[in-house]
Amino acid sequence: MHRRGVxxxxxxxxxxxxxxYKERGTVxxxxxxxxxxxxxxxxxxxxxxxxxxxxxxIRKNPQFRVQxxxxxxxxxxxxxxxxxGFWSEMLGVGDFYYxxxxxxxxxCLALKHRNGGxxxxxxxxxxxxxxxxxxxxxxxxxxxxxxxxxxxxxxxGFGIIPVGGTYLIQSVPAELNMDHTVVLQLAEKKGYVxxxxxxxxxxxxxxxxxxxxxxxxxxxxxxxxSVLTGTLAERRHGLA
Amino acid sequence: MATSGLxxxxxxxxxxxxxxxxxxxxxxxxxxxxxxxxxTHRLLWRxxxxxxxxxxxxxxxxxxxxxxxxGIGKSAKIVVHLHPTSSNKDxxxxxxxxxxxxxxxxxxxxxxxxxxRLSEEITQQRWENMPVSQSLQISKGAQAGRIRAVGIVGxxxxxxxxxxxxxxxxxxxxxxxxxxxxxxxxMVELSKSIANKIKEKQGDITxxxxxxxxxxxxxxxxxxxxxxxxxxxxxxYHMQLAKQLAGILQAPLEERGxxxxxxxxxxxxxxxxxxxxxxxxxxxxxxxxxxSLKLPIRLCVFxxxxxxxxLQSHNEEEMVASALETVSEKGSxxxxxxxxxxxxxVLLAKERLLLAEKMGHLCRDDSVEGLRFYPNLFxxxxx
Numbered sequence: 001m002h003r004r005g006v007x008x009x010x011x012x013x014x015x016x017x018x019x020x021y022k023e024r025g026t027v028x029x030x031x032x033x034x035x036x037x038x039x040x041x042x043x044x045x046x047x048x049x050x051x052x053x054x055x056x057x058i059r060k061n062p063q064f065r066v067q068x069x070x071x072x073x074x075x076x077x078x079x080x081x082x083x084x085g086f087w088s089e090m091l092g093v094g095d096f097y098y099x100x101x102x103x104x105x106x107x108c109l110a111l112k113h114r115n116g117g118x119x120x121x122x123x124x125x126x127x128x129x130x131x132x133x134x135x136x137x138x139x140x141x142x143x144x145x146x147x148x149x150x151x152x153x154x155x156x157g158f159g160i161i162p163v164g165g166t167y168l169i170q171s172v173p174a175e176l177n178m179d180h181t182v183v184l185q186l187a188e189k190k191g192y193v194x195x196x197x198x199x200x201x202x203x204x205x206x207x208x209x210x211x212x213x214x215x216x217x218x219x220x221x222x223x224x225x226s227v228l229t230g231t232l233a234e235r236r237h238g239l240a
Numbered sequence: 241m242a243t244s245g246l247x248x249x250x251x252x253x254x255x256x257x258x259x260x261x262x263x264x265x266x267x268x269x270x271x272x273x274x275x276x277x278x279x280t281h282r283l284l285w286r287x288x289x290x291x292x293x294x295x296x297x298x299x300x301x302x303x304x305x306x307x308x309x310x311g312i313g314k315s316a317k318i319v320v321h322l323h324p325t326s327s328n329k330d331x332x333x334x335x336x337x338x339x340x341x342x343x344x345x346x347x348x349x350x351x352x353x354x355x356x357r358l359s360e361e362i363t364q365q366r367w368e369n370m371p372v373s374q375s376l377q378i379s380k381g382a383q384a385g386r387i388r389a390v391g392i393v394g395x396x397x398x399x400x401x402x403x404x405x406x407x408x409x410x411x412x413x414x415x416x417x418x419x420x421x422x423x424x425x426x427m428v429e430l431s432k433s434i435a436n437k438i439k440e441k442q443g444d445i446t447x448x449x450x451x452x453x454x455x456x457x458x459x460x461x462x463x464x465x466x467x468x469x470x471x472x473x474x475x476x477y478h479m480q481l482a483k484q485l486a487g488i489l490q491a492p493l494e495e496r497g498x499x500x501x502x503x504x505x506x507x508x509x510x511x512x513x514x515x516x517x518x519x520x521x522x523x524x525x526x527x528x529x530x531x532s533l534k535l536p537i538r539l540c541v542f543x544x545x546x547x548x549x550x551l552q553s554h555n556e557e558e559m560v561a562s563a564l565e566t567v568s569e570k571g572s573x574x575x576x577x578x579x580x581x582x583x584x585x586v587l588l589a590k591e592r593l594l595l596a597e598k599m600g601h602l603c604r605d606d607s608v609e610g611l612r613f614y615p616n617l618f619x620x621x622x623x
Contacts, residue, residue: 032434033449036456039430043423043460050420054413060290064410068417072461075425081461083519084477098517102507112586113576138289153520155547156503156587172587173544 044086051090058091062140065093069146080150100139100147103128108171117157117172121145124169144169183209247279250370254278255357259348260285262295263317265339273347278358281367283320285344293402297322297342302362307355308343316351318344318358424460431462451475479533481518481526485509486535489549493537498554501587502527502539502547542591543598560596564615567593567602572614 057064072079072087079087080097088094107127111119125141132139148169151158157173186193186201198209247253260276262269262285271293277284283302287293301322308317321341346354434453455475457464485505492508493500500508502523510517518526527539527549536552550556566581567573573581579589593613596602602613 030449032430032437033452033456036427036430036434036453039427040456040459043427046420046423050416054416057410057413061410062289064413067414071417071421072424075421076428076462077424078461078463080519081463082458082477082522083517084458084522085461086459087461088519089516094519095515095517098510098519101520102510105503105507138291150520151503151506153524154502154506155541155545156501157545173546 044090047086047090055091058093059096059137062138062143065140066142068093080146096137097143097147097150100128100143101151103131104144104147104151104169105171107131108169112171117170119169119171121167121169183213248281251279251281251367252370254280254361255354257346257348257350257354258288259346259350261315261345261347263343263345265341266343267339276344276354278354278361280361280370283358290406292406299361299365299367305355305358305362307351310351315345315347316349317346318351318355320344427460428462431457431460435464478522478526478529481522482529482533482535485523485526485549486530486537488512489537490551493549493551493554497559497582497584498551499556499559499588500549501585502549504585505549542595544591544594546587546591548588548591556592556595557599559592560599560601563592563596564601567596567613568615572605572612574610574612576610578613 058068069079077087079085079091079093082088083094083098085094104124107124108117108119111127121141121144125139125144128139128144145160145167148158148160157171159170161168161170182202183193183198186198195206195209195213198204199206202209256275256277258275259273261273262271271287272289274285274287274293277286280299282299283297285295297320303321303323305321306319308319310316319341320343323340344351344354431453438450438453454464455477458475458477488509489500489505496504506518506520506523509523524547527547530538530549537549538552539547540550540556541547563578563582566578570577570581573593575586575590575593578584578593579586582589584592593602597604597613597616600619601616603616603618605612605614
């Protein structure tokens with residue numbers, strides 16, 4: 001039997017086969033892209049229909065917004081990724097959250113000198129509502145959290161610190177981020193914490209502990225009780 | 241009575257106040273704080289959360305009002321006494337309240353002014369001289385004995401009905417939403433499958449097709465499954481945006497010493513746009529393209545993660561030299577003091593000082609009073 005093995009002819013044939021294979025591969029992707037384009041158009045129509053019926057609901061109802069966001073997250077879609085996305089364009093959710101982002105930044109900036117860049121979610125909510133004026137669309141705390149999560153990508157230190165069932169919002173890049181959380185957790189147990197407790201539990205230096213507590217003074221949500229304990233006059237830093 | 245809350249022709253607004261809670265007699269009503277409006281004819285209250293819920297009390301129904309001062313943990317209040325029900329009143333859909341008064345609790349202050357103006361309106365009785373549509377006309381006394389109390393309970397009932405109707409609308413909306421999400425899910429699956437194909441046939445997909453695919457992902461808000469990078473980076477949209485930004489930011493940058501933080505840029509650009517705002521990711525993705533598009537501004541990242549836009553002509557290292565001079569003149573400076581002196585944002589002032597420290601020109605004193613920078617004498621004096 002005449003065997004075709006190594007030889008110019010065989011190589012050429014192999015190359016041809018490979019080329020055809022590649023070509024098919026490209027064609028396959030092209031097909032799918034075309035399919036996706038078509039499906040996108042269909043989806044856009046569906047979304048337009050949905051928007052015409054329920055756009056107001058999303059705007060006015062915070063609970064519905066939460067459901068909407070959760071469902072998007074479940075299927076792997078981020079409706080707030082881009083102002084150019086369908087969701088943003090047709091449902092108007094984008095503008096709602098991006099504008100809220102601007103308002104949050106402005107409030108945090110205005111209060112930074114007072115609170116060192118840390119503010120409770122409640123106070124932020126109050127201030128934002130005030131700033132939005134009487135006839136603006138109401139916003140929930142959930143809305144604020146989502147807006148802040150988006151702001152993180154801008155790199156200016158926005159962070160959300162869970163504390164005692166609520167959240168502290170950080171708006172400055174701070175090396176002490178984790179420090180605050182840890183000390184707060186310590187303080188939550190008894191309702192207060194002392195410098196020596198911090199030192200013994202966390203093995204920190206005095207200055208580091210004091211730094212965190214001093215920042216809390218600025219925060220205003222925590223009041224400081226001076227308690228004289230024997231010869232050592234040590235302050236108890238309590239949670240308000 | 242429940243109302244749309246719109247003022248009638250001939251009725252003028254006198255005063256409004258946010259953050260007011262209602263009490264039926266002494267009991268809190270199951271509604272959150274709302275906005276209280278005083279007109280020449282009525283007292284209106286609108287739920288802050290649900291603007292459709294609005295109650296109105298004709299001023300003519302008010303017998304008299306009194307003030308209740310604020311106390312510890314209590315807001316200042318106005319007690320509004322209303323004409324009582326007559327015993328043979330038909331109940332109808334409105335259950336009369338056992339109370340003949342309501343209370344307004346001013347959670348966000350404003351009680352003093354509101355009391356003053358409400359007193360004035362009740363005394364002046366301007367509604368007598370300003371005729372409005374029939375719906376506002378209340379039997380003033382022409383029907384003696386047939387006077388109704390405006391009980392909050394009855395109003396709550398009406399609002400409850402409205403709420404039920406809204407709930408029905410919501411469940412319909414939810415159904416539609418679920419169906420929509422099913423379709424969106426299909427799109428996600430399709431995009432994954434395409435992404436896999438692209439990964440397998442690396443290099444056999446044209447540049448153009450990749451850009452197309454990315455823009456599809458952008459429209460849907462789907463993360464790029466292959467690279468896991470921020471979706472939509474490198475699309476035509478972001479290229480256009482980058483060019484626009486270069487134009488918009490030139491003047492503001494020059495005004496601010498050649499440098500702005502990305503959060504400043506975000507606020508500036510979106511405030512200017514008003515509508516069709518940029519998402520934070522849009523901004524970042526566009527800025528990432530500035531250098532490759534050879535535009536006159538660029539994106540820089542400090543060690544702290546702070547991101548800034550700079551003019552190409554801006555040289556942060558040069559600025560550090562002048563910062564060192566400033567600090568030396570004053571002996572020492574905190575970021576806040578430096579910011580004030582130079583006219584920069586505290587955020588960027590701090591970054592400049594940190595950079596100076598990194599370069600060895602400054603050293604820090606980190607104490608309870610804050611972070612203070614000094615000229616690094618070890619550097620200068622060792623020469």
